[in-house]
Amino acid sequence: xxxxxxxxxxxxxxxxxxxxxxxxxxxxxxxxxRRLPGGEPAQSFDHSPAAxxxxxxxxxxxxxxxxxxxxxxxxxxxxxxxxxYQYSPTTAYQPFIVQSYFVDGPSxxxxxxxxxxxxxxxxxx
Numbered sequence: 001x002x003x004x005x006x007x008x009x010x011x012x013x014x015x016x017x018x019x020x021x022x023x024x025x026x027x028x029x030x031x032x033x034r035r036l037p038g039g040e041p042a043q044s045f046d047h048s049p050a051a052x053x054x055x056x057x058x059x060x061x062x063x064x065x066x067x068x069x070x071x072x073x074x075x076x077x078x079x080x081x082x083x084x085y086q087y088s089p090t091t092a093y094q095p096f097i098v099q100s101y102f103v104d105g106p107s108x109x110x111x112x113x114x115x116x117x118x119x120x121x122x123x124x125x
Contacts, residue, residue, distance in 0.1 A: 017065045025058035 012018035028051040035041055045051075073079035080086075089099035 017068070019062070021058075025055050028052055028055045 008022045010020045028045050028047060031043070031045050073082065084101055087101045087103055089101050091099060
């Protein structure tokens with residue numbers, strides 16, 4: 001910023017299905033913005049048709065790539081146990097992060113506290 005170029009979105013070379021972003025492209029569709037305790041906006045989102053179309057483009061591209069995968073769970077039970085629904089979200093970081101999930105590593109055991117170890121993942125929405 002400040003007049004300097006920066007990378008906000010990237011795609012792997014040679015057709016590999018890897019992308020990275022410094023933002024949440026889905027937010028224009030699903031977030032309505034938050035207000036700080038004093039009432040001033042903490043975030044505002046562009047809900048214009050163009051912003052929604054760009055968000056939908058990213059979603060469609062990602063889902064189309066996922067559909068090409070041959071990976072599958074061994075059973076419906078294995079799939080269900082791997083879904084985020086097994087964990088309870090926290091709203092401790094509002095107004096800037098609506099929900100956060102603290103997930104332990106391979107054990108699939110929900111964490112009740114903020115992760116301190118490197119084998120934990122944080123999924124925020």
